Amino acid sequence: MLNIKVRQIARELGLAPSTVSKALRGTNTGVSAETARKVLRYCVSNKHFSNYQAGTLLLRIGEKTRGSQIFCITHRSGLSMYDEVFHGICDKLRENQFFPSLYTLDREGVNGFPFSLASVAVVLGRVQKSVLEKLTENNIKTVVVDDKVSVPGVSCVNSNNLEAMTAAVEILIEKGHKRIAFLCNHEDQICYTHTFHQRQLGYIVGHLNSGLKYDEKLLITGQLENIDERHLTPKVCFSSIRILCRRILDLKPLPTAVIAVNDMHGYILRQVLNEAGLKVPEDISIIGYDGEHCLNNNQTIYAPISTMVVKWKLMGVEAVNMALSSLYDTDAPERHIEVPTTYQDAGTVAPPKN
Structure with missing residues (x-):
């Protein structure tokens, strides 16, 4: 900010130029949070700063300076x-x-x-x-x-959970699939799984938007029950998902594709299908969600699956x-x-x- 601008702001707000300058630099001495907010409100209203930039300066000026804020x-x-x-x-x-x-x-x-x-x-x-x-x-x-x-x-x-799952259904329909299942193990007892429910709804909306008949029997969902969050270990999760995946094998006829609520469901489903002598994607296609194999710190031991990649x-x-x-x-x-x-x-x- 140029000095002449500082002087102009100081004049219009009735403040000393040094006070305005400190507020604009985010100095946490010699200017109160209230005065800084007054200066920054002027700057935002005149489009000198965005709300984000103003918030950044207020955080720097803030009184709670002991350690991380x-x-x-x-x-x-x-x-x-x-x-x-x-x-x-x-x-x-x-x-x-x-x-x-x-x-x-x-x-x-x-x-x-x-x-x-x-x-x-x-x-x-x-x-x-x-x-x-x-x-x-x-x-x-x-x-x-x-x-x-x-x-x-x-x-x-x-x-965009709902829209992304709708898109996944449309991708499979364009490939010629008409019998598409959805796989999800909810954890609502621990804490409502909003993202999973949105993805499930997106699966249904995808069918409705495409004019493909929605079959409730292809909605393969479960619920983790009687599990304290402290005991929700990866082993417990994997075991529960494996049990759910086996229900896919009970469907008659088998679906030609499955949309998994996340990549981990998809990885485990592929294992279960392979153990049953079924090949992916020759026998059953799979789309997941999350994009685990795209993470910079990817630690998964599983081969990638086709997926909706989240920009984490x-x-x-x-x-x-x-x-x-x-x-x-x-x-x-x-x-x-x-x-x-x-x-x-x-x-x-x-x-x-x-």
Whole structure:
């Protein structure tokens, strides 16, 4: 910002030029948060700054300077997808020389969370509603990634689950498939799986939009029951999904294609089909969701499947944009945005046998 602009702003707001200059540089001494907000409100209204840029400066000026002001919160560590989201968050914050702290929830929820240190919380994945309510009660700007919730003051970033699954159905129909199954093991008892339900709805909408008869018998879904979240180990998940996959083999006639709610369902389904003497895609085509093999930190031992690829890193970037913008525009309502997926063919889709 040029000096003459600083002087102009100072004159119009009745402030000293040095005070305006400190606010515009994000200096946390010699200027109060209230005065800084006054300066930044002027700059935003005159299109000198975006809401995001103003929020970034307010965070720098903020009074809570003891340690990190930005926290990423998760209840599941070690998930490659959320590692990718975290990298996106870190990359975006580094542009402004901020560094987040990672906080993993335990059985006590957020009882041990350092509320006095936090201005912003980006929550990775599903958490209990009470956790989000506790954050907003403490005036912490909160954005949830990979979920959608109805909690006042909480914004959400997700992939376009419904539209992406609709597109997956259309891809298979274009290949000539008419008997397409959907495979999903929900975890609603632990925490409502919004993303999975949206994908299931997208599967149904895809049939309706294409004029293909929707057969409920091809909707192969289950529910993890009587499982405490602390005991939700990968082994428990895999075992439950395998049981669900075997129900595909009971369908008469067999489907010519299956859409899996995520890649892990697709990987396990392929194993079950191979064990039954069926080949993918010669006998049954598979489309998954997530794009695990496209992750920079891909740790899966499974061969890729054709899938709807989620832009996990971009979701992290968008979460930061939303959170820091809300620091400035405190009266703005919560927002819900979707990041589009892309389809990637990995050789598990082919025309049906005739």
